[in-house]
């Protein structure tokens with residue numbers, strides 16, 4: 001193997017893990033995917049890895065990080081978190097889980113407007129790799145960047161991560177808005193007002209507000225709210241067609257993280273008194289507390305106020 005070619009392990013053989021593996025392979029790096037079905041143990045697979053990319057859904061992150069805690073890694077191995085979710089109970093982001101369990105390896109968050117099916121078809125896309133260690137972000141940038149995949153570095157990992165996580169709740173709202181045929185004005189208002197509440201939550205977590213105007217914030221919000229490839233959008237759209245939440249989830253291929261994220265987000269916003277009206281209506285809708293029609297009326301009839 002040429003010396004600039006790296007050993008990369010992707011954890012998770014779902015839609016995102018498979019797309020990320022394809023991107024790494026494009027650059028001739030040596031890539032292996034570990035899944036719970038793999039014959040080789042995770043510890044064996046990662047022993048010679050320059051980078052380990054976790055692309056599992058939030059419910060698997062802690063178990064995977066705990067497995068890696070006992071594995072013998074190369075001292076220089078960079079950990080990459082590509083999950084978009086919030087952990088119930090601890091209310092931690094994936095990178096916070098990784099940081100708490102494996103503190104002595106560089107950690108990078110990878111997030112952006114990255115619908116895996118488009119990436120698998122070789123369509124152009126851009127993403128962000130964020131770390132408090134610039135050299136680690138650059139290392140991962142070089143592994144993934146190719147003609148079809150433009151990779152930017154960023155120094156605000158929590159902001160990059162939360163943009164990707166919180167937009168999933170909004171995509172459910174926008175899918176429902178489209179499912180009801182409420183029109184482009186309604187959709188634009190919903191997306192724009194939602195970005196403000198995403199920023200409020202992000203600032204509580206210590207993120208930089210301007211991060212949310214970038215690819216991992218507004219970029220991912222637009223991608224997810226404008227594509228029926230998005231599983232979260234599909235959930236909202238299906239509910240607008242009259243399906244129950246359970247039926248909507250069953251109809252979706254793969255993980256729609258926004259359903260769990262809405263629960264955790266509302267716990268946080270209740271405790272910290274953060275105003276997240278759109279996400280709250282999504283939460284109440286998913287809980288069956290209100291109908292979709294009541295959600296629309298409720299959002300339109302809120303007290304009048306200045307925009308900012």
Ligand SMILES: NC(=O)C1=CN([C@@H]2O[C@H](COP(=O)(O)OP(=O)(O)OC[C@H]3O[C@@H](n4cnc5c(N)ncnc54)[C@H](OP(=O)(O)O)[C@@H]3O)[C@@H](O)[C@H]2O)C=CC1
Nearest residue numbers: 012013014015016035036056057060083084115116254255
């Ligand atoms: N698909 C997309 O377009 C994108 C997805 N993401 C994010 O990536 C994450 C994974 O999404 P995606 O691949 O699409 O989802 P899929 O439903 O296709 O795959 C789920 C993945 O999560 C793993 N997993 C699920 N439960 C557990 C568990 N209890 N323990 C360990 N691993 C578990 C599965 O592991 P195994 O392989 O071992 O079965 C599988 O790799 C999500 O957070 C999603 O928001 C981010 C950007 C784009």
Ligand SMILES: O=C(CO)COP(=O)(O)O
Nearest residue numbers: 112113114115230231232
């Ligand atoms: O995060 C994504 C695109 O960036 C994928 O969105 P879904 O999880 O809603 O499919």
